[in-house]
Amino acid sequence: MRSEWTTQRPEPAGDGARIVSNCLAFFRGLRRMGLRIGTPEILLALEAMAHLPLEDESALRDGWRAVLAHNRSEAELFDLAWRQFGFLLIGIREPLVATQTLLASVARLRASWRHTPQVVWLGAGDREPGEERNEVPLVVRGGQSAAEMLRHQDAVRLTPEEIRQLESAVLSPLWRRSRRRKPARKGKEWDGSATLRRAVQRGECWELARRRRVARKRRTVWICDVSGSMDPYSRMVLRFVYALARRGIPVEVFVCSTRLTRVTPALANRDADRALSDMVSAAPDWSGGTRLARALQTLRLEWGRRIVRGAGLILVTDGLEAEDPGSLGEEIQKLRKLAAWTVWLNPALSDPEYRPVAKGSAVLHEAVDAHWPGYSWGCLESAWRQLEQKENVGRVGGRR
Amino acid sequence: MRRALRKEGYIVDGSLATAVYLTLALERPLFLEGEPGVGKTELAKVIAAAVGRPLIRLQCYEGIDRQSALYEWNFPRQMLHIRLAEAAGRSGGGEAGGEPAGESWRDRLEEELFSPKFLLRRPLLAAVDPQGPAPVLLIDEVDRSDEEFEAFLLELLAEFQVTIPEIGTLKAEEKPVVVLTSNRTREVHDALKRRCLYHWIDYPDFAKEFEIVCVKVPEISRRLAVRVSRFVQRLRREPLFKKPGIAETIHWAQALVALGARELDAAVVEETLGCLVKYRDDLEVLTAEREGRPYLRELLQEIEAMPL
Structure with missing residues (x-):
């Protein structure tokens, strides 16, 4: 950075230059922490410095924060960086980088520990495009192709590799009328x-x-139960949601077992497996018990007005509420007032004999707008198709 | 800056004062974010009063567009003008006669139709091309508008100029002070935030809230003000759908004074709870009994027990 500065301005480097190069080092540090700081922001910050009393540390901090941080979490990061940079200038060095990388590696280890061993599926699935192109798709018993069979297979009997093969689905967004x-x-x-x-x-x-x-595209909010009983299904659902997000359909995902975690940021990952493992490691209570009512309350209080309002709400759970089936119904009713519609996808419906008689399921069945099966990839797809038809806003033009 | 704002009855902490100062010094828009009722809109009004400029307010909503934000042609009036001109032309047409006269008449009519006389000046145009000094422009609740309007704002906030095809380009001679507010019902696009100074207004701490109550409701006794602020502070720790903001606190304090309350007892609080809590679910949370005892009474006892 020093050399860059001197190439820009060949005048003798005095105190002023040192201050500026210190500032630039600080900005670079911020950029590495994920704040989006470009040259215009840097110029503006330096301009702001000219207006602020330099002897007052807090004034400079407040001013720069207003210029450089663009939302609340960035403001918090900024404060952290400012303190750290202050220590650095005074000469107290804390091994911040070391702890960070240690934490990061621990997190990664935990994530990999949760990764189930993968079995590579060796059936007659999608072949490599180069070889045997003329071959008709292998027909197995029942007259279904392999891909078709996987599609309707209960997720319990699918390996992660097989779920990966299912991802090539055609999905289009849901629409709503804008004002x-x-x-x-x-x-x-x-x-x-x-x-x-x-x-x-x-x-x-x-x-x-x-x-x-x-x-306009309607956002869907997915609440995926990841308690022990739901484990095989939740991975498939998250893959499905990832597939939606990749196609530019606005989605928000929350996973819950004993508490609610928002995992939407992981969807931005370009690698599907990485996204899934990020989602798994983001939830501290994967495969725990179910406290659905509590999770829904958190959703309403923390995210209700920001995310749920006007969106479609999709619950994926087997409805085995462990704690408080009574308040579950109330919570759903309150959320329904915010959301456009509420749909329950239930893996337990794979059993034709199943009836929602357990207290939690009965309450849930009463409260939602629709109760559809959700045990296979095909179920999720057909549910999505039904939602598309439900939200038919006219096909002629005007779509954004 | 703090003193100037305090004179107008608005109490700020250091970081907000710095942000406001930089807004004026750097001529950048100020982007305020925070929960409803923490005084975002109020700040813009106070800035306008403090710097002695008029305030222009644009309330955003979903579907807000150029016509309602920037300018619109007053087309019913234009129509009327055409009809009048036609009527006048017909009665006077006999004497003028001939084609060339008709041509010039039409040109003149066109010019008249799209003259500033028929222009409805909406808030943004009024801010760019003010009749007096440069105003304070408050763009309220940007998060309610949609992405298209945000993109439109980007251009306007960068250049402060407006092009009306029929008239020409208008450019602000002096940049107006711009304050944008957002309730964070959705994230506003980064491109817009990047052009602004950002400040998050949080709920105030006890000392600040007490001060605000004393300034805004001067008739209140110190003793009651302490209890009111404490109660609201405590209430914000409850699992409420909508936590009470400062606006609600002030409203409540005024209600208490109007009722002539000296003390906070359960009966008075229950009667006036509607000032603080605006959702039925939240009311139920507070008025319900917990472990067999009325919860509100317990909260009040907790507050009384605190040392002064």
Whole structure:
């Protein structure tokens, strides 16, 4: 950094240059912590410094925080970095990097410990594209192709490798009507202002301009039960959600067993396996017990107004509430007021004899808008198709 | 800066004062985020009063667009104008006669139609092209608008100029002070935040809240103010759907004063709880009994037991 600075400005390096290069080092540190700081921000921060009293440390800190941090968590990171940088300048060195990497490696070890050993599936699945292209898909008993059979197989009988093969599904977003309007030839509403503007160009002959409502993607909020009894299913569901997210469909994912964890950030990962293992390691209580009512309450209080409002709510659970089946119904009712609709996908419905008679399931069955099976990949797909049809907002144009 | 804001009855801590100062010094928009009722909108009003400029407020909502934010042609009036001109033209047409006269008449009418007379000036245009000094522009609850409007704001906040095809480009001679607020019902795009100074307004601590109550409700006794602030502070630790903000505290204190309450007892609190808690579920949480005892009474006892 020093050399960069001197190449930019060849004047003799005095105290001023040292201050600036210290500042730049600090900004680089922030950037490494994940704050998005570009040259404009750096220039602005230095400009702000000129307006602030340098002898007052807290004023400079507050000012820079206002310039450099762009949300609440970044502001917290900034404070941390500022303290650390202060120590660094005074000369107290804490082995921050060492602890960080140690923690990171511990976390990674824990994640890998949770990784189940993978069995590579050697059946007649999707072949490599180069070889045997002319071959007809292998038909097995029942007249289904291998991929088709996997699709309807109960997730308990699938290996992670097989679930991976299922990911090539065609999924399209759900839509909702926005309040925004845009000009359209076949719109239902008359756009008076635009009509007149057009009339100025055309003169004598007027043409009515129209506008219509815009359709927008509806966000879905997935709450995936990852308690012990749900373990084989939850991995498949998370893969399904990942597949949705990869196709640009807005989703939010929470996993819950004894408590609720938001794992949406992991979806940004480009590698599906990495995303899944991140999600697993983000939840401290994977394969624990079920406290669904408590988890839903947390969802409503912490995220209700920000994420759930207007979104579609999808619960994936077997409904075996361990703690408090009574308040489960109440919580669902409260969430239903916020969400556009609430759907329960239940893996236990794989058994045709199953009836929601356990207290938790009975309450849940009463409270939700729809109760569909969710034990196989095919179930999830067909549930998604049904939701698509439910939210039919018209096919002609206007989609964003 | 702190003193200037305090004079207007707004109490700030150091970091917010610094952010406001930099907003004025660097001429950058200020982006305020925080829970509802912590005084984001109020701050903009107070800044306007402190620097002695008019306040222009734009309330955002889903689907807000150019017509309602920037400018719109007053087309009913334009129509009326055309009809009037037609009527006038017909009555006077006999004498003028001939095609060339008709042409010029039409040109003149067009010019008249799209003159500033027929322009409805919405808040953003009013801020860029003010009739007086540069105003304080408050863009309230940006999180309610949609992405398209955010993108539109980006351009406006960077250049402070507006192009109206029929009239031309208007540029702000003096940059207005811009304050954006967000309740964080969704994350606002980074590109917008990057152009602004950011500040998160948190719920105040006890000392600050006490001070605010004393300033805003001067008739209140010190003793009651202490209890009111303590009760609200305690209430924020409860699992409520909507925690009470400062606005609610002030509202409540005013209600208590109006009722002539001297002490916080369970009956008074229960009567006035509607000022603090706005959701039925939250009311139920507070008025319900826990372990056989009324919970509200217990909270009050806890507050009384605290040393002064």
